[in-house]
Amino acid sequence: MRALDDTICAVATPPGEGGIAIVRVSGPRALDVARGLLRKANGSELSLEPRYATLANVVTPGNNRIIDEVIALLMVAPRSYTREDVLELQCHGGRAAANAVLEAILAMGIRLAEPGEFTLRAFLRGRIDLIQAEAVADIIHAQTADSLKIHEGLLQKKLSEEVSDWQRTLGDTLVHLESFLDFPEEELELQSAEALTTPLKLVANKMKEKLESYSWGRTAREGFRVAILGLPNVGKSSLLNLLAEEERAIVSPVAGTTRDTIEVKINALGAPIHLVDTAGLRASADEIENEGVIRARRAASEAYLLLMVFDGSRDLTPEEREEARTLAEGGSFIAVINKSDLDLRPSIAVKELLGYVPLKISAISGEGVEELLRLLRERAWAGEGPTSEEPLTRLRHRNQVAAALERVEQGIALLETTEYADAAANELQSARRELASLLGWGTPEEIVDKIFEEFCIGK
Amino acid sequence: MEWRKGYDVAVVGAGHAGIEAALAAARAGAEVVLFTMDIDAAGKMSCNPAIGGVAKGHLVREVDALGGEMGRAIDATGIQFRKLNTRKGPAVWASRAQADRHRYSDWMRSTLSKAKGLSFRQEEITGLWVERGRLLGLHGISGMRYRANAVVITTGTFLNGRIHIGMESMPAGRAGDPPSVFLASDLKERGFPMGRLKTGTPPRLDTRTINWASLTEQQGDINPTPFSVDNECITQTQLPCHITYTNAKTHEIIMGAMDRSPLYAGVIEGVGPRYCPSIEDKVVRFSEKERHQLFLEPDSRDLTETYPNGISTSLPLDVQQALVNSIEGLEEAEILRPGYAVEYDFCDPTALFPTLESKHLDGLYMAGQINGTSGYEEAAAQGILAGINAALKVCGKSQMIVGRHEGYIGVLIDDLVTKGTKEPYRMFTSRAEHRLLLREDNADLRLTPFGIKAGVITDSRKKSFKRREEERERLRVFVNSRNITPSPLLNDHLNALGTAPITSPVKLVDLLRRPEVTACDLKQFVDNWPVTDERSEVTVEVETKYEGYIRRDRESLQKLLSLETMAIPKDLDYKKVAGLTIEVSQTLESTRPLTLGQAQRIPGVTPAAAAVLLVHLRKVGAA
Numbered sequence A: 001m002r003a004l005d006d007t008i009c010a011v012a013t014p015p016g017e018g019g020i021a022i023v024r025v026s027g028p029r030a031l032d033v034a035r036g037l038l039r040k041a042n043g044s045e046l047s048l049e050p051r052y053a054t055l056a057n058v059v060t061p062g063n064n065r066i067i068d069e070v071i072a073l074l075m076v077a078p079r080s081y082t083r084e085d086v087l088e089l090q091c092h093g094g095r096a097a098a099n100a101v102l103e104a105i106l107a108m109g110i111r112l113a114e115p116g117e118f119t120l121r122a123f124l125r126g127r128i129d130l131i132q133a134e135a136v137a138d139i140i141h142a143q144t145a146d147s148l149k150i151h152e153g154l155l156q157k158k159l160s161e162e163v164s165d166w167q168r169t170l171g172d173t174l175v176h177l178e179s180f181l182d183f184p185e186e187e188l189e190l191q192s193a194e195a196l197t198t199p200l201k202l203v204a205n206k207m208k209e210k211l212e213s214y215s216w217g218r219t220a221r222e223g224f225r226v227a228i229l230g231l232p233n234v235g236k237s238s239l240l241n242l243l244a245e246e247e248r249a250i251v252s253p254v255a256g257t258t259r260d261t262i263e264v265k266i267n268a269l270g271a272p273i274h275l276v277d278t279a280g281l282r283a284s285a286d287e288i289e290n291e292g293v294i295r296a297r298r299a300a301s302e303a304y305l306l307l308m309v310f311d312g313s314r315d316l317t318p319e320e321r322e323e324a325r326t327l328a329e330g331g332s333f334i335a336v337i338n339k340s341d342l343d344l345r346p347s348i349a350v351k352e353l354l355g356y357v358p359l360k361i362s363a364i365s366g367e368g369v370e371e372l373l374r375l376l377r378e379r380a381w382a383g384e385g386p387t388s389e390e391p392l393t394r395l396r397h398r399n400q401v402a403a404a405l406e407r408v409e410q411g412i413a414l415l416e417t418t419e420y421a422d423a424a425a426n427e428l429q430s431a432r433r434e435l436a437s438l439l440g441w442g443t444p445e446e447i448v449d450k451i452f453e454e455f456c457i458g459k
Numbered sequence B: 001m002e003w004r005k006g007y008d009v010a011v012v013g014a015g016h017a018g019i020e021a022a023l024a025a026a027r028a029g030a031e032v033v034l035f036t037m038d039i040d041a042a043g044k045m046s047c048n049p050a051i052g053g054v055a056k057g058h059l060v061r062e063v064d065a066l067g068g069e070m071g072r073a074i075d076a077t078g079i080q081f082r083k084l085n086t087r088k089g090p091a092v093w094a095s096r097a098q099a100d101r102h103r104y105s106d107w108m109r110s111t112l113s114k115a116k117g118l119s120f121r122q123e124e125i126t127g128l129w130v131e132r133g134r135l136l137g138l139h140g141i142s143g144m145r146y147r148a149n150a151v152v153i154t155t156g157t158f159l160n161g162r163i164h165i166g167m168e169s170m171p172a173g174r175a176g177d178p179p180s181v182f183l184a185s186d187l188k189e190r191g192f193p194m195g196r197l198k199t200g201t202p203p204r205l206d207t208r209t210i211n212w213a214s215l216t217e218q219q220g221d222i223n224p225t226p227f228s229v230d231n232e233c234i235t236q237t238q239l240p241c242h243i244t245y246t247n248a249k250t251h252e253i254i255m256g257a258m259d260r261s262p263l264y265a266g267v268i269e270g271v272g273p274r275y276c277p278s279i280e281d282k283v284v285r286f287s288e289k290e291r292h293q294l295f296l297e298p299d300s301r302d303l304t305e306t307y308p309n310g311i312s313t314s315l316p317l318d319v320q321q322a323l324v325n326s327i328e329g330l331e332e333a334e335i336l337r338p339g340y341a342v343e344y345d346f347c348d349p350t351a352l353f354p355t356l357e358s359k360h361l362d363g364l365y366m367a368g369q370i371n372g373t374s375g376y377e378e379a380a381a382q383g384i385l386a387g388i389n390a391a392l393k394v395c396g397k398s399q400m401i402v403g404r405h406e407g408y409i410g411v412l413i414d415d416l417v418t419k420g421t422k423e424p425y426r427m428f429t430s431r432a433e434h435r436l437l438l439r440e441d442n443a444d445l446r447l448t449p450f451g452i453k454a455g456v457i458t459d460s461r462k463k464s465f466k467r468r469e470e471e472r473e474r475l476r477v478f479v480n481s482r483n484i485t486p487s488p489l490l491n492d493h494l495n496a497l498g499t500a501p502i503t504s505p506v507k508l509v510d511l512l513r514r515p516e517v518t519a520c521d522l523k524q525f526v527d528n529w530p531v532t533d534e535r536s537e538v539t540v541e542v543e544t545k546y547e548g549y550i551r552r553d554r555e556s557l558q559k560l561l562s563l564e565t566m567a568i569p570k571d572l573d574y575k576k577v578a579g580l581t582i583e584v585s586q587t588l589e590s591t592r593p594l595t596l597g598q599a600q601r602i603p604g605v606t607p608a609a610a611a612v613l614l615v616h617l618r619k620v621g622a623a
Ligand SMILES: Cc1cc2nc3c(=O)[nH]c(=O)nc-3n(C[C@H](O)[C@H](O)[C@H](O)COP(=O)(O)OP(=O)(O)OC[C@H]3O[C@@H](n4cnc5c(N)ncnc54)[C@H](O)[C@@H]3O)c2cc1C
Pocket: A459, B012, B013, B014, B015, B016, B017, B018, B035, B036, B037, B038, B041, B042, B043, B044, B045, B046, B047, B048, B123, B124, B125, B126, B154, B155, B156, B157, B158, B159, B173, B174, B175, B179, B180, B183, B199, B200, B201, B276, B340, B341, B342, B367, B368, B369, B370, B373, B374, B375, B376, B379
């Protein structure tokens, strides 16, 4: 675990040609850096007004050689991204100027920030919640426009605010419930079961909708996992290379070429697909190849979709039939007949096996590949495409919401009578805790506090 | 001059905290001295003559489970017993009783005088006797020094107490008692962090001047369950309370006198409790409410004093009289003693460990209202724990800490020492995260083992505890194994309860799971019912009905416990824990939590910071 109270610096803009490049410094020594490196045009010292853009020269301490002319911005703790003192220097574009400025800062004994460290500090200081912090990471790694859009939304607290809304509704109900339980002398009448549960039911419905958005959100974020499976030499690796538009996997006429799984991310007409090439399935005397087959089966069990490849230039073997049948029973799959550029055998055998004639493709000529991509996209989006503007994208989010929903539903059931009001309150408290840990915070003390604001509580 | 005899434990204050502390320390075998300003005022109820209520009733039973006196005292001197919240779920069922205020404190006084190893002395304590940073004992106003190995301070509302009636104010610990000024300055000078709080009490009325005929009567329960497991039943006759309300006229009188309210005119600076507001507070804050309820409670069996519960006030006496007379039934009522507000110093409880021992002075314990709480039960709960720990400390035995999942005592003390308080702290069931586990009916099962371990439980109590444990187990086995066969009588009874009759034999437990059916309903239809104590029936019944919830609560607790109980070395240098922000490490440094669980609850310690700490502890633990 790294230190969190020292000063860190990094170039904050992406590499490449750009109009400007920003160097960011955060921590207790940010002001020292400003004092040590920044000078007015005439060489004299300059003091920065917080939150005002100031033109300055960055100089080498000692000989006052000008490194770059920058716009300097100082944000004083806690009003900054990390809630520490933050200095941002807008350097001239390209890497060279920013790197030179960074060198000068490092020379002052400031540490180079690790990936995500500014954000980590922002989270640890309570500036952003956990969902936002996760979104920052997801934005950086976003592969598609959809993923980017969704995670920008998360960063802008779209999900966090929705979760806070649910928490508030639960909290309001708890205020009634807890006063009812803790102040019997106050003649508090519990609202009718209906008045009490109606808002809870609304929240439960919203949670359900959210949960349904997960399959699409997950695809958008991490890509739709597709494992390519088949007997040796059917052309799996060739297909992977074709779809990936690069020579990722070794292709050879030798059966049993691929051993380890090979993963690539592709963009299938807008849908992010995570392709996994695997070893050809067969029993072998070779220990390494056998291990490859074990890995292939593991990849199959982890995938959302199997892409079964058959070699159309020869007849199905009995093992192939057997394999195809068990895989087909196992879950969702797409079958393709490869090598359509060769003389295809009548595909009757496959049809008999699967009930329909699979798509014919050629990993050499590219025939059928457009159609295959379309099929992949369709499966990735479960046919519907994006189901929600702000879907759940992480398993953690899904699990927390599901756990909270279970508690809310149980609470609603218990509130049919006052006799179980204590257990009902417990359920709603647990639901709130699940949501709080989704965001990374929350205390029941707030509820105690709220009781007093709303009710007249006598002795 | 030094007193000729030294003591193991010295307790300052014979209020509800001090009494339990002194008795518990003596039970644990310590040589104890108890100092108080006025022996006649031992165990005095400064305010409401009642014990128990929601969450407070739970505390009384926990004190009783640890061998404490409060439960026995109220059982013997109660004049009306009522179970509250009977239709709201078993975790919040709560016992409350009106006390004969005089007989209650007589009971305490006589218990103290009979306790072995305990001397009782009237002496105002003026300061701690400390030499070279070590606590040696106490200084008395008589000029005497008392040597003691451990000290428990329980001075209630007395430290720099000042009472207010209208714009008049005078130094006092409570009406009729002088304040404790020297001790307050001594503690302040020694650097104990202190703050100021306020609370109030209503005027007392002359019973003979109330028009009872016009008021609604409220009777006690027919067959109340005693507070103490030592008692089988309550036999004394009970007295009724009466209910009346404030009205528009009352509110008008109050609003018209606001300029003479010390609360609103800014004379009082201490923070008062939001949940026990004065009537002037209620009228201002809840202006939309047309009336506020009042309970007229008898203060004793023999005397003619009535306590009007609900109109605590510090308005001037003439206004108090007028507002009382504006209320139905009180038109002719005369005030016996005026209501007043009291302001007092308290010591910031975050300077204490969860054992109630000071972090700054070894061997010094604090308990009761001095720690920022309010209420007799809260005081007694802290008192008994502090007394036990002071005695354990003197014998060099390990300290007793009750977890939040084990008792309200645990919740109360953990809240205080971890979060501190900005207003007088009162116990609520909603403060307990594991409310379903912390019920009145199982207080005995939860906490008696703590008492046994600490050596404060008598042999006969140990025996009866074992019996109660076995009874419950017997009944559990019985309801889970025995069938009940349908009969016209049983089915009539089930119909009458509003639940379906049975057509073939079923397990008792299956009927008991039904919300409408109690153990009491069933026992008349089966032979050889294995228990006699109703309290056992309640426990088994609740456990049966709440089985799923209780199990889930336990499971989630198991997950928490490994973190909760992960110890933090006392000398941990938080500055050296990489990853903690400066603010958080300072907060931790000043609170010095004993476990990771406690650390997590400190305000300002973020979940992320707790995670950093966890990683560090694991690393240290592995090394
Ligand atoms: C006006 C008033 C209103 C209240 N209102 C409420 C209310 O609304 N709700 C509620 O729950 N509770 C209320 N209480 C609080 C309740 O009375 C206390 O919480 C409870 O009594 C505290 O118990 P204790 O043992 O801490 O202190 P106390 O019962 O106050 O006892 C303190 C003891 O310390 C002794 N003492 C003090 N200083 C010294 C010294 N220097 N040397 C020796 N002995 C000393 C005193 O003689 C006394 O015996 C009120 C109290 C007062 C005075």
